[in-house]
Amino acid sequence: MNDVVLHNYFRSSTSYRVRIALALKGVEYTYVAHHLRHGAHREAGYLAINPQGLVPTLIWNDGTTIAQSLAIMEFLDEEVPEPPLLPADxxxxxxxxxxxxxxxxxxxxxxxxxxxxxxxxxxxxxxxxxxxxxxxxxxxxxxxxxxxxxxxxxxxxxxxxxxxxxxxxxxxxxxxxxxxxxxxxxxxxxxxxxxxxxxxxxxxxxxxxxxxxxxx
Amino acid sequence: MNDVVLHNYFRSSTSYRVRIALALKGVEYTYVAHHLRHGAHREAGYLAINPQGLVPTLIWNDGTTIAQSLAIMEFLDEEVPEPPLLPADxxxxxxxxxxxxxxxxxxxxxxxxxxxxxxxxxxxxxxxxxxxxxxxxxxxxxxxxxxxxxxxxxxxxxxxxxxxxxxxxxxxxxxxxxxxxxxxxxxxxxxxxxxxxxxxxxxxxxxxxxxxxxxx
Known part of the structure; x- marks a missing residue:
């Protein structure tokens, strides 16, 4: 198991969504910042992780790499069911x-x-x-x-x-x-x-x- | 149980998504058209169903009313599991x-x-x-x-x-x-x-x- 890593940007509202979900689930993670205004997300290193060059990207402790904040929240809700982000019905x-x-x-x-x-x-x-x-x-x-x-x-x-x-x-x-x-x-x-x-x-x-x- | 009803518009690509999902699942439904260009979706009757006035809206056989095509596809995948629209893992x-x-x-x-x-x-x-x-x-x-x-x-x-x-x-x-x-x-x-x-x-x-x- 590796550390969970979140590639994100403080002001990005999709990044904020994922940070809230991780906090509700009590998941610790390494915060990696990409400054959208400075184009840091266009670095080759980051494009190898997320070809869209967008934030957020979550790297889970088994290496699973997921972009798109709604997909990340659904994944978190499956991997760490409590507390749930979706109702039971x-x-x-x-x-x-x-x-x-x-x-x-x-x-x-x-x-x-x-x-x-x-x-x-x-x-x-x-x-x-x-x-x-x-x-x-x-x-x-x-x-x-x-x-x-x-x-x-x-x-x-x-x-x-x-x-x-x-x-x-x-x-x-x-x-x-x-x-x-x-x-x-x-x-x-x-x-x-x-x-x-x-x-x-x-x-x-x-x-x-x-x-x-x-x-x- | 009532008929399943799909409020949609032929050219809307979000409507097309839901039509494909319903067809893959083999769900029969009543097709109700709303012409986006003519503003028919702004009718009071439709706004009572979907306050956004957008298509598609699915009305399930138990009366559950859902807008947003991704939410509709997730719901269909839960209600009619076969064939699945999402992988098992x-x-x-x-x-x-x-x-x-x-x-x-x-x-x-x-x-x-x-x-x-x-x-x-x-x-x-x-x-x-x-x-x-x-x-x-x-x-x-x-x-x-x-x-x-x-x-x-x-x-x-x-x-x-x-x-x-x-x-x-x-x-x-x-x-x-x-x-x-x-x-x-x-x-x-x-x-x-x-x-x-x-x-x-x-x-x-x-x-x-x-x-x-x-x-x-």
């Missing part, structure tokens, strides 16, 4: 995966650093327009997410019942990112209530971007 | 989910109809620029995807071994979309080989966009 698992993917597929990829960079380089988007683009896609999904969370009897202290899971992880990572672009979170009282409940837990606080060794 | 499942999410998170959302529409409305992008944007994000991910598939001993006739699964589904749906934007697929011989192997199977052919009742 199929419909519950579907609901939590759906809520997580609303953020992980419909918000984050469109607002990713490389997409914003391309808007700047191809369309001359300035900081004001970049922030507007970011907020637009957050609001497009946070409106129905707020509704789904507010109206469902499955919502508890967290997105699904009274224990944090995969959807809460994505929610907190996104909410943290939102602060950089001044998203009006007062529109989303249920999302805020769940975020605040998560931020009572050390697994969400100790793994936050500002607390990481590569934080600026 | 955790590392294999992680690999297939990773390959699927490279497409489902890093290509599709950035090239989605609503994003392309916003590029047109906000930045005046014309058809040439839209096609360029589309191909850029496909190529950014297809290059490492081709490498991962070509170099891994886990790759078989399909993305993982010799039976089609979740990664193949995403790959074929994306490759079908690519044809509309003239992506140069000769750059990706392994991806093409796997696509062609899939297209030997009725589950991939009968569910293709052009074969659906709402096809234009």
């Amino acid at each position: 199929a419909a519950g698992r579907a609901r939590v995966r759906m809520l997580a993917q609303m953020i992980a597929c419909d918000i984050h990829p469109v607002n990713n650093l490389r997409v914003l960079d391309r808007l700047r380089s191809r369309y001359g988007a300035d900081d004001v327009e970049i922030a507007d683009w970011f907020r637009h896609w957050v609001n497009e999904t946070f409106r129905p997410l707020e509704q789904l969370l507010a109206e469902s009897a499955h919502t508890g202290m967290f997105c699904h019942g009274d224990a944090p899971g995969m959807a809460d992880i994505c929610l907190v990572a996104q909410a943290t990112n939102n602060a950089r672009f001044n998203v009006d979170m007062t529109l989303y009282p249920t999302i805020c209530r769940i975020r605040d409940a998560c931020l009572e837990l050390d697994a969400f606080v100790s793994t936050a971007p500002a607390r990481q060794p590569d934080a600026e | 955790a590392a294999g499942r992680a690999r297939v989910r990773m390959l699927a999410q490279m497409i489902a998170c890093d290509i599709h959302p950035v090239n989605n109809l609503r994003v392309l529409d916003r590029l047109r409305s906000r930045y005046g992008a014309d058809d040439v620029e839209i096609a360029d944007w589309f191909r850029h994000w496909v190529n950014e991910t297809f290059r490492p995807l081709e490498q991962l598939l070509a170099e891994s001993a886990h790759t078989g006739m399909f993305c993982h071994g010799d039976a089609p699964g979740m990664a193949d589904i995403c790959l074929v749906a994306q490759a079908t979309n690519n044809a509309r934007f003239n992506v140069d697929m000769t750059l990706y011989p392994t991806i093409c080989r796997i696509r062609d192997a899939c297209l030997e199977l009725d589950a991939f052919v009968s569910t293709a966009p052009a074969r659906q009742p709402d096809a234009e």
Whole structure:
């Protein structure tokens, strides 16, 4: 068995997701930072580990190498079942995966650093327009997410019942990112209530971007 | 038990994913079309089913309602285990989910109809620029995807071994979309080989966009 290694970047919200999951599971790991702004993730050494050159990448203690934060969280939930990141029933698992993917597929990829960079380089988007683009896609999904969370009897202290899971992880990572672009979170009282409940837990606080060794 | 219902749109590649999964599992369903271009998905009746107003949404025979194509495929794989869409081992499942999410998170959302529409409305992008944007994000991910598939001993006739699964589904749906934007697929011989192997199977052919009742 080797050490678990997480290749990541303090500010990357997909990296933050995996850090939270590892902390909830109580998995110790070696933190390897790749500075996305400086292109360190384009180093040949890292591309041999992750040909996309993206973070995060998890290297498990048996050498299994996995990219994509949702795939990593599913893997962790199988390898270290307690505490679970998904409910015990199929419909519950579907609901939590759906809520997580609303953020992980419909918000984050469109607002990713490389997409914003391309808007700047191809369309001359300035900081004001970049922030507007970011907020637009957050609001497009946070409106129905707020509704789904507010109206469902499955919502508890967290997105699904009274224990944090995969959807809460994505929610907190996104909410943290939102602060950089001044998203009006007062529109989303249920999302805020769940975020605040998560931020009572050390697994969400100790793994936050500002607390990481590569934080600026 | 009620009929299974799939709310979808013939051209939507996330809808195509779910149609393939249902066909591989041999699940019969009622096809309900929502024309994204005509805004039919913004009808109050559909928003009550899916507050995002996006397709696909699956309504299972017990009334369970699920949006997000990856969550739907995971649910189907749990409810109807044969044939499996994921391998039997955790590392294999992680690999297939990773390959699927490279497409489902890093290509599709950035090239989605609503994003392309916003590029047109906000930045005046014309058809040439839209096609360029589309191909850029496909190529950014297809290059490492081709490498991962070509170099891994886990790759078989399909993305993982010799039976089609979740990664193949995403790959074929994306490759079908690519044809509309003239992506140069000769750059990706392994991806093409796997696509062609899939297209030997009725589950991939009968569910293709052009074969659906709402096809234009």
